[in-house]
Amino acid sequence: MLSVDHQGTNCPSGEGSVTFGNKNIASGESATVTGGFKNEARGEVSAVMGGQQNQVSKGKASSIAGGFNNIATGTASVVAGGQDNKAKGDNSSIAGGSKNEATGGHSHISSGMSNIAAGEGAFVSGGKGNTASGYYASAVCGGENNEATHDLSTVVGGKSNKAISRYSSVFGGLENDASGEYSSISGGKENIAAGPHSSVSGGVSNKANGPYSSVTAGQGNQATGKYSSITAGMNNIVRGECSSVTGGSKNSVMGKYASVSSGNSNKADEEHSSVSGGRNNRATGKYSSVSAGTLNTASGSFSSVSGGRDNKATKNFSSVLGGFKNEAYGTYSSVGGGHLKKATATYEFIPKVE
Structure with missing residues (x-):
């Protein structure tokens, strides 16, 4: 001694x-x-x-x-x-x-205040009130009140972000929650990536709940279908598998492989259906489409409405090019335009060709 x-x-x-x-x-x-x-x-x-x-x-x-x-x-x-x-x-x-605590085996805290590294190999590099508690190799790199609570989960910066599933990650922002395995959130506020392999790149209050689903930006968007995606816009919903909304607001896609490109309150409800734009348009038949306009409906398989208002293409392969309150009821029928025109017979075309 x-x-x-x-x-x-x-x-x-x-x-x-x-x-x-x-x-x-x-x-x-x-x-x-x-x-x-x-x-x-x-x-x-x-x-x-x-x-x-x-x-x-x-x-x-x-x-x-x-x-x-x-x-x-x-x-x-x-x-x-x-x-x-x-x-x-x-x-x-x-x-x-x-006031930092490293309680996990091989855990490390580099700096900051009131941080906790509780999991095996957990790592906290700084910030305040952060917790890395995943069983193996979870990490929080800066920020405030962030949590990485599962194996190999990661939070980098921001405030009150959570990566709570295996291999999940949050990179910045406020109150984001990556709860699906391999899910990720790149920023924004109050976003949720709940589906496995899902992602939210930014925006506010967006949700990617489906497996492999994604929301790139915007506000209040929800991608719940498998492989579904929303690029931007506000309050859009995609439930169909492999379906998408590119932009606009209050658009919904329920069908598989269906899409809405833009506009407001448009719906693509069946497989391979699409709405390109406009307002309150509906594509409810398989492979049906509405290009633009307002209150148009394409309900027949392979039917289409190109534009106008209150037009309907209800039979298979029927079409309305435009106008107001025109209807194509016959299979392979077509209305070129005008007002209150109806094509009811198979292969009928209005205006008639002499």
């Missing part, structure tokens, strides 16, 4: 222990305190290099380099500095900051 201090206040009581500084205690076997004030090295082969009121309470081969009121209790745990930090997990480490 060796004690070096002018006032005789150090206490090297462990076998082979050494103390320097003032009022330091080295009670563990081969423990060392090399400086500072009121530091304690109680673990076997533990060490405190300096600082004040730091304590290695029971961690074998653990160490504290400096700082104030830091604690290292895990085997081979390390606190490099800072204040009120606790390295509790075996092989855990804290580089600095204050």
Whole structure:
């Protein structure tokens, strides 16, 4: 045992222990305190290099380099500095900051305040109030009140973001939630990626709930179908598999492989149906389409309405090119335009060709 201090206040009581500084205690076997004030090295082969009121309470081969009121209790745990930090997990480490806790084995906190690294191999690089608690290798890199709670989940920056499923990730923004396996959110506010392999790139209050679904931007959009997508716009819904909305507002797609390109309150309800634009248009037949206009309906398979208002193509392969309140009721029938025109017979075309 060796004690070096002018006032005789150090206490090297462990076998082979050494103390320097003032009022330091080295009670563990081969423990060392090399400086500072009121530091304690109680673990076997533990060490405190300096600082004040730091304590290695029971961690074998653990160490504290400096700082104030830091604690290292895990085997081979390390606190490099800072204040009120606790390295509790075996092989855990804290580089600095204050009130941080590394409780998982091989966990690490580099800096910041009130951060927690609780999972095996968990990592927090800074920020405030962040938690990395996934069972294996979860990480939070900065920001405030972020959580990475599952295996290999990651949050990078922002505030109150959560990556709560395996391999999920959130990169910035506010109150985003990546809850599907392999899901990701790139930014924005209050976005949710709940489907496996789903993604939200930004915007506000967007949801990608379907497997492999995506929302790129906008507000209040929901992609719930498998492989469904919404590029932009507001309050759009895609429930059909492999279906999409490119933009606009209040558009909905229910059919598989269906699409709405833009406009307002348009619907593509059947397989391979499409609405290109306009307002309150509906494509309800298989392979049906509405290009533009208002209140147009294409309900027959392979039917189409190109534009106008209140036009209807109800039979298979029927079409209305435009106009107002025109109807194509016959199979393969067509109305070229005008007002209140009706093509009811098979292959009938209005206006009639003489």
